Amino acid sequence: MSDEDSKDPKESGRRHFLETVTGVVAGAGVCGAAWPFISSMNPTTDVLAKSTSEVELGDIAVGETKTVDWQGKPVFILHRTPEQISEVRNDQSAQTKDPEQDEKRVQKPQWLVVVGLCTHLGCVPLRKDKGWLCPCHGSFYDDSGRVLRGPAPKNLILPPYEFLSDNKILIGKVEEQS
Amino acid sequence: MSKLLNWVDARFPLSEFVKQDLTGYPTPRNLSYWWNFGFLAGFVLVLQVVSGLFLAMHYKPDASLAFESIEHIMREVNYGWLIRYIHSTGASAFFAVIFIHMARTLYYGSYRAPRELMWWTGQGLLLLLMATAFFGYLLPWGQMSYWGAQVITNLFRATPFFGDEIVIWLRGGFSIGDATLTRFFVLHYFFPFLIIGLVLIHLVALHTVKSSNPSGINLAAKDNIPFHPYFTAKDLYGLGVFLIVFCFFVFFSPEFFIEADNNIPANPLKTPAHIVPEWYFLPFYAILRSIPDLLGGVVAMGLSVVIFAAMPFLDRSHIPGGARYRPVYRILFYIFVLDFAVLTYVGAVPPSGSLVVIGQVATFIYFALFALLPFISKAEEKWLCKRGLPAEVEELLKSKSSPDKFNCPL
Numbered sequence: 001m002s003d004e005d006s007k008d009p010k011e012s013g014r015r016h017f018l019e020t021v022t023g024v025v026a027g028a029g030v031c032g033a034a035w036p037f038i039s040s041m042n043p044t045t046d047v048l049a050k051s052t053s054e055v056e057l058g059d060i061a062v063g064e065t066k067t068v069d070w071q072g073k074p075v076f077i078l079h080r081t082p083e084q085i086s087e088v089r090n091d092q093s094a095q096t097k098d099p100e101q102d103e104k105r106v107q108k109p110q111w112l113v114v115v116g117l118c119t120h121l122g123c124v125p126l127r128k129d130k131g132w133l134c135p136c137h138g139s140f141y142d143d144s145g146r147v148l149r150g151p152a153p154k155n156l157i158l159p160p161y162e163f164l165s166d167n168k169i170l171i172g173k174v175e176e177q178s
Numbered sequence: 179m180s181k182l183l184n185w186v187d188a189r190f191p192l193s194e195f196v197k198q199d200l201t202g203y204p205t206p207r208n209l210s211y212w213w214n215f216g217f218l219a220g221f222v223l224v225l226q227v228v229s230g231l232f233l234a235m236h237y238k239p240d241a242s243l244a245f246e247s248i249e250h251i252m253r254e255v256n257y258g259w260l261i262r263y264i265h266s267t268g269a270s271a272f273f274a275v276i277f278i279h280m281a282r283t284l285y286y287g288s289y290r291a292p293r294e295l296m297w298w299t300g301q302g303l304l305l306l307l308m309a310t311a312f313f314g315y316l317l318p319w320g321q322m323s324y325w326g327a328q329v330i331t332n333l334f335r336a337t338p339f340f341g342d343e344i345v346i347w348l349r350g351g352f353s354i355g356d357a358t359l360t361r362f363f364v365l366h367y368f369f370p371f372l373i374i375g376l377v378l379i380h381l382v383a384l385h386t387v388k389s390s391n392p393s394g395i396n397l398a399a400k401d402n403i404p405f406h407p408y409f410t411a412k413d414l415y416g417l418g419v420f421l422i423v424f425c426f427f428v429f430f431s432p433e434f435f436i437e438a439d440n441n442i443p444a445n446p447l448k449t450p451a452h453i454v455p456e457w458y459f460l461p462f463y464a465i466l467r468s469i470p471d472l473l474g475g476v477v478a479m480g481l482s483v484v485i486f487a488a489m490p491f492l493d494r495s496h497i498p499g500g501a502r503y504r505p506v507y508r509i510l511f512y513i514f515v516l517d518f519a520v521l522t523y524v525g526a527v528p529p530s531g532s533l534v535v536i537g538q539v540a541t542f543i544y545f546a547l548f549a550l551l552p553f554i555s556k557a558e559e560k561w562l563c564k565r566g567l568p569a570e571v572e573e574l575l576k577s578k579s580s581p582d583k584f585n586c587p588l
Contacts, residue, residue: 036257037232044236044254 052172053165057111065127067116070171074116074124075159076132077169080143085109089143098155102144105158113169114145114156125156132156199385204402205409206391212286213389214416215279221417222272222376227370229265233258237317239363241356245443263432269311270435271424273458276304280486285511287493287500288390294490299380301487306373308483311456315368316359327354327362327376333466336476353446367371368481395574398531452528460525461518465544467529468537478541485548487572490547491526495555503571506558510547517543552570562586 053070058149060066060079067074076083106112116124118134124133125141131148132141139150146155161171187193227576236255238247251258280300283289289297314325331348335341352359391397427434439450455463465482469475493507501508517540524537563586567575 016250036260037228039256040232040261042256042260043233044258046250047252072541 034104041051050130052170054126055169055171056167057169058167061087062110068171070115070159075171076112076116076127076145076156078112078114078143080112084143088142088146091142097147097149098153100144100146100155105144105146105155107161111169112143112145113161113171115159117157118152119147119154119156120150120152189221193588194574201404201406203385203405204388204399205405206389206397207395207401207403207408208391208393209389209409209412210392211416212278212282212392212505214413215275215282216274217386217413218420219272219279220377221420222268222275223370223373226268226272226384227374229261229268230367230370230440232261233265233399236490237363239360241319241359241444244317244359248318259432260428263428266436267424267427267432269314270427270458271420272307275420276307277458281515283419284390284489284514285501285508287394287498287504287507289489290493291490292387293383293390295383296380297490299376299383299488301484303373303376304382304486305483306369306376308459310366310369311368311458312371313362314375315456316354316362316456317366318440319359319444321442321444321448322437322440322453323448324354324444324446325453327358327457330455331358333476333479336473338473354444355446355460386572392499392502392572393500393571454526457522457526460523461521462525464521464525464537465541467525468541478545482544485545488548493550494552495556497559497567497571498575499571503568504558504562506554506561510551510554513543514547517547 020091026047029107053068053075055066055068055075055077056122057079060077062083063084065076065078067076069075071131081089085102102108105114116132117124118136118139120134120137120139123134123136123138131143132145134140134150134152137151139152140147140148141152141156144155145158159171160173161169166172181191233251235253236247236258238244248262251262253259255261283297283300312327312330316323331345331354334344334348337344346352348358350361359524363487388402389394423559437454443448454460462479462482466479467473469478495504495507497504501511520536521544524533524540529537566572567586
């Protein structure tokens with residue numbers, strides 16, 4: 001680029017415009033070309049296809065828990081006794097940290113379905129006589145999966161699920177299955 | 179912004195580097211589009227590194243998983259088909275660009291002093307590129323991958339005394355197997371590091387001796403123009419043309435460069451009816467097949483690749499301008515290109531009858547051209563001196579500002 005060009009304001013204005021347009025078009029092209037590469041790092045279609053899990057509930061006795069795999073994460077299914085249900089529905093201490101009614105956390109009172117990962121840093125809590133205790137940093141959850149004490153900020157996550165029949169549930173994005 | 183730049187410049191010669199070696203880099207003003215191919219080779223290198231990186235995130239270098247992981251990439255990874263086809267087409271594009279780059283160097287005599295080191299680093303890059311392509315071809319673990327690797331590793335049986343031991347060592351087993359696949363994957367990933375390193379040396383050498391040009395005579399300083407914007411624009415235009423051709427193959431004919439047999443998983447118990455290497459190895463493969471002795475064939479094939487390095491010694495003419503001002507050398511150049519094409523064809527078809535003879539004749543011509551060059555080039559120099567150089571050359575050489583001096587007779 002010689003100096004003569006830039007001395008003429010009209011010429012340099014045109015040049016500046018052309019440079020900007022070239023830069024914008026090239027930038028858009030690079031972004032477009034980069035997208036397939038970025039997208040290739042997302043979950044592949046076979047992983048997405050496995051994103052739901054069907055679970056038989058018939059073999060879980062009253063008072064027992066079962067841990068099932070959903071998208072590589074543990075899901076706790078607790079078959080609650082009437083005493084456990086009435087306890088979590090009357091327990092006022094659960095209102096402290098992340099207040100939530102037990103009624104809103106279950107579809108059927110006897111079945112609790114929660115993602116078994118501590119909401120603090122993702123360890124798997126251990127089943128105790130009553131509730132769950134996270135071995136990593138001592139967070140404690142009740143039989144509704146609500147955090148009672150410890151560093152966990154939130155209650156155990158509820159996965160999307162639906163009852164296919166009285167004894168069978170489907171965990172995962174239910175609406176996409178139909 | 180300029181404050182930050184000053185801060186950096188006080189500690190690292192950033193602005194100076196950009197001005198001297200990028201924007202302001204003095205470039206002969208008469209470069210033709212044949213000088214685009216070095217830049218294009220660099221572009222394809224980046225393309226291969228990037229697409230290869232993303233493929234490696236999904237590929238599994240394990241004999242029992244490799245073939246299926248390629249299918250996984252093709253069917254289930256988002257845009258996996260696109261990235262794989264970019265990479266497989268990119269391999270062919272790389273060789274096409276490099277062959278043209280070399281042909282330009284041969285035609286215009288760019289390998290001559292003071293650019294011998296450019297030519298030799300280029301020769302090293304060609305060998306690294308061939309090795310990388312060969313390692314990569316095994317990875318899909320199809321029939322052609324498997325038997326191609328089988329045949330090429332078997333060439334090392336020609337080693338005197340230790341032939342069998344060397345082949346077993348190279349394969350990590352008594353046949354191509356899981357160990358071979360894993361080490362080929364590692365080497366396919368590692369060799370590009372060597373390529374990038376050697377490319378940097380190639381470029382440092384280039385910026386020392388500067389670009390050659392179609393006249394073959396180093397131009398006076400006033401006949402050089404800054405790289406930017408003149409050659410950035412020219413290179414980018416060439417890149418656009420290249421990408422049109424490249425994208426045609428990627429999107430409309432992606433299997434053009436892939437042998438159909440490679441879509442069958444590797445089977446160590448069954449060789450495909452007709453084995454062919456990738457097109458870029460065909461001329462050398464034809465030379466290998468033309469010689470009816472294992473050791474002789476291997477030596478000839480190796481020599482046919484590395485003989486280019488001898489060009490600065492074989493070409494004894496001092497007439498500037500490469501083939502442009504040297505009619506005899508020009509004829510030799512075109513015979514060589516034709517011969518290379520014939521060998522490519524012979525390498526691609528099953529050996530039979532007259533084709534074997536044609537292959538042998540072409541192999542003979544291939545080496546004869548190199549062997550006769552010292553004598554032909556010297557005779558041509560004498561003849562041209564007697565006849566007088568073209569007026570254009572005389573004028574360029576006489577101009578006081580040209581750094582080149584050449585007087586007939588020597």
